[in-house]
Amino acid sequence: MWEERIKIWYADHKGMSRDEAEMEYLKIAQDLDMYGVNYFAINNKKETDLYLGVTALGLNIYEKDNKLTPKTTFPWSEIKHISFDDKKFVIKFVDKSANNFIFFSPKGMNKLILDLCIGNHDLYMRRRKPDTMEVQQMKAQAKEEKLRRQIERNKLAREKQLREAAERERAAMEQRLLQYQEEVRLANEALRRSEETAELLAEKGRVAEEEASLLAQKAADAERENARLRLSNIRTEEEKVHLERKTREAEFLTARLVEESEKRAAEAERLKAELVAARLAEKQAKEKLLNFLSRTSTGSLPPLNSYQLVPDDPDPHIHRLSLEIEKERVEYLAKSKHLQQQLDELRCEFSVLRVEQPGATLDRLHEAQARAGDDKYSTLRRLKQGSTKTRLAFYEEL
Known part of the structure; x- marks a missing residue:
């Protein structure tokens, strides 16, 4: 549990130099x-x-x-x-x-x-x-060097943040590129399936036309047979039965022909709509991909193999140093307050979880001193x- 807590707190001080960390440690330790x-x-x-x-x-x-x-x-x-x-x-x-x-x-x-x-x-x-002139100059140089290093660290941290942001943007762009390419692939696949289905439908249409022609021929033959029998005034029972059977076959074939034609027409309309939708999806996907690639090449987005960094700062001057000092002071106060809260929380948890040891004399003396203020x-x-x-x-x- 403590190891995980320490890892989280350690990450809070990301970017702090070793000298700064040691100094912050001594600022706390010196009060013991x-x-x-x-x-x-x-x-x-x-x-x-x-x-x-x-x-x-x-x-x-x-x-x-x-x-x-x-x-x-x-x-x-x-x-x-x-x-x-x-x-x-x-x-x-x-x-x-x-x-x-x-x-x-x-x-x-x-x-x-x-x-x-x-x-x-x-x-x-x-x-x-009082410091001699030489010591004062050395302190001033040391202070300027410290501020210079701090500005350099801030600059490096800012560049690192920008580099990480560029990396994230590049990863997002690559992800969008893969997504658009996948959309184009799926649209092409749907278009291919639609075209194959259209070809199959055309083949089925030709078969249906042949079947319809055959059924029409059979219906015409039955009709001619029926007419012939009516003209010959044949009244035998067998001929009547034969005539009725031929008539029913002709009616059945005609109804089947009409039904098949209606089914073929409906399927043709559905496939036509699917083909139109597939071609529209392919067009939209290709437009997205081309638009994305054109934006990348014209520079409206950072290139996939480069980082956009801010220009170098000019040489620091007195006003700049004073601003950096004030900023550092404000950040230090905020960090100190946050760190003090963390230490107080840690002390409370230690006081609850600590097992009293026989030789903890200094702990008891410290607690008594703290209670006395x-x-x-x-x-x-x-x-x-x-x-x-x-x-x-x-x-x-x-």
Whole structure:
């Protein structure tokens, strides 16, 4: 079920580059409480087991059973100097009246802790310094390059859409061509059958004419025989019977001749109508096919072996870039809202389907924090309240 859901959501982001996807992922991940935190087991002067969390914003102190919510924090802006001697780590604050922040860590971890602290502190201070002219130019060039790549991606996506539309149009045209060709074939087949039937009817007509001629001859012979007998005044019983039989035969043949003639006439009319309809259908089908082929050849429809693409965009200028930026911002806001709705739905489904595990301590802590209306940033703002001395004293009493 989740695999099918993920496939559908993955298709929603079709056309997004790998860099954009990673950035969108990090925008969501950075709001998690444990994102970007490197944890180290430490002890304070009271030998309490604690965790030191080295982050991009400062140093956090966690209790042993809760890596989610820090107990106190020391921002990089308050820290002046960092050093260690064997297992002892010493941090000096900008506030000279505050005591040193001292903790003890495993001997092999001090060098790693020092490197992480120095690196994060340097990056923190660098982000807050005004950019030099060279850096500003580099950022401007990077921004222009990003916009150029975005415009190029939009152009490629637009061309791809047009190409797909041309492919669909071509498939539809080919389908219509096959349909018209099939109509012409069926019309020709019907015309052929009608012509064969007309020939058969003509043959039957000739046979009927011969039969009618024969029947007429027999009727004439019977009539002559009847006249002859009447003239000879033959009155014998046998001759009367013979005369009556000949008369009935002549009447039967005459009636049969009339009936056959009527049937032949009706069949001839029906076949004539079918022949006319078949020729009309053939004419219409051929007209459709010729009209379709002429439209394709004159260019009113795209050719079957080509794609109609929009002309290349001119070189981007400032106004164009500003429009692209605004369009990208609006699209990003819409996508973010949609993505947030999807994540909320997913969280609700997880909460219903999840089986509680014995070691899900962090999940329970996160749920309690969410019920209290706290998040990562509100917790850090609350912990920064008060002076460095107050927070240091709180740490030493843990």
